[in-house]
Amino acid sequence: MHVLVVYCHPVETSFASALHQEVLRNLRAAGHTVDDCDLYAEGFNPVMSREERLGYHDVPANRATMASYVDRLQKADALVFCFPTWCFGLPAMLKGFFDRLFMPGVAFDISDPANVKPMLTHVQRIAAVVTYGRPRWMAWYMGNPPRRIVTRYLKRLTGNRARADYHACYHMNVATASRLARFKQRVGEAMARFA
Template sequence: MHVLVLYCHPVETSFAAALHAEVVKNLLAAGHTVDDCDLYAEGFNPVMSREERLGYHDVPRNQQPLQPYIDRLRRADALVLCFPTWTFGLPAMLKGYFDRMFMPGVAFDLSDPANVKPMLTHIKRIAAVVTYGRPRWMAWYMGDPPRRIVTRYLRRLTGNRARADFHAYYHMNVATPPRLARFMRDVGQAMARFA
């Protein structure tokens, strides 16, 4: 499969960066091709401009500012997201990627507003590798938006055809080296079996 990896963390020495490297290494070892999109390293602009919002429904002109990223998304058979959870949500950079990229003519067809059609039907697999500062019960209490975005919203854009996996490490604030190592190993094994 051709896998688009969306990575979002500003610190190259973080645990998230180590997880990202483990994801890419194991996907490649499993024979997949990988388009490794590091949003911070690439300087992705997460801010939707006034002009973009005004032209949001103007397909295909709405795609011009992001055409290289749209082409990468369209080539993908699978998506793997690697990111931390901040304030119980996606990092602003990743949220901005979704806000700008998932537009009419790319993620969905709005030509009949009463019958919106998903357009990411070429995506067969989705996975996320996510860290949380707080425990699982607190994420659950807050509604766990990252899990819902990956396992519900992204799947919906594939016509509910893609299988979605969510690999989460909760309570980074009290993480221990053995627990981190175990999660890293589990993520590596999951990516080695990714199909």
């Protein structure tokens, strides 16, 4: 499979960075081709401009400023997201990636607003590798928006055809080195059998 890996963390020495490298290494070792999209390294601009918002429904002109990312998304058979959860949500850069890229004519067809159709039907697999500073029960209490975006929203954009996996490491603020190592190993194993 051709896998688009979307990574979002500004610090190269973070645990998220180590997880990102584990994802890349194991996907490649399993024989997948990988497009590594490191949003911070690429200088991705998460801000939707006034002009972009005004032209949001103007298909296909709306994709002009995001053309390279649209191409990368359309070539992908699978999507893997690696990111931390901040304030119980996606990091702002990743949220901006979703806001700007998952638009009409790319992620969904809204030509009939009463019958919106998914357009990412070529995507067969979705996975996320996510860290949380707080415990799992707190994420659940807050509604766990990142999990819902990956396992519900993205899956819906594939016409509910893609299988979605969510690998979460909760309560990073008190995690021991051995617990982090076990989680990293589980992520590596999941990516090694990714299909």
